[in-house]
Amino acid sequence: xxxxxxxxxxxxxxxxxxxxxxxxxxxxxxxxxxxxxxxxxxxxxxxxxxxxxxxxxxxxxxxxxxxxxxxxxxxxxxxxxxxxxxxxxxxxxxxxxxxxxxxxxxxxxxxxxxxxxxxx
Numbered sequence: 200x201x202x203x204x205x206x207x208x209x210x211x212x213x214x215x216x217x218x219x220x221x222x223x224x225x226x227x228x229x230x231x232x233x234x235x236x237x238x239x240x241x242x243x244x245x246x247x248x249x250x251x252x253x254x255x256x257x258x259x260x261x262x263x264x265x266x267x268x269x270x271x272x273x274x275x276x277x278x279x280x281x282x283x284x285x286x287x288x289x290x291x292x293x294x295x296x297x298x299x300x301x302x303x304x305x306x307x308x309x310x311x312x313x314x315x316x317x318x319x
Contacts, residue, residue, distance in 0.1 A: 203259030205252040206313045212248040227251060227271040229289075235278065248312035249305040250276045256303070256316040257286065261295060276303065286316070 215223045224233055228250065236246040254274040273292040278284050286301045300319040306312070 201260040203256035205255035207252040213244040245307040252314035
């Protein structure tokens with residue numbers, strides 16, 4: 200079992216989005232994640248930050264299994280109908296994890312977002 204945790208300052212993510220716009224968003228988030236975050240009008244930057252933290256937490260949980268630099272869009276955070284988040288992997292990460300169970304927990308408030316990932 201492997202575990203990864205990351206905490207992100209919401210203001211940093213907001214600044215990156217406002218400064219770099221689509222260039223930053225498309226490099227880090229999948230279309231599904233963008234649609235979800237943009238639908239969360241009052242807390243969209245918190246949602247973006249929580250997903251960023253989840254992506255970092257996944258990479259922390261799998262290191263040193265992946266030696267090359269991470270590709271953020273290989274980790275996708277989606278939500279079940281009840282709001283519970285879950286992870287979908289793409290590309291090289293999907294091959295590395297090879298069907299192992301991944302659990303994720305996200306939390307955010309005004310200034311910070313945090314994610315914990317457990318890979319069994």
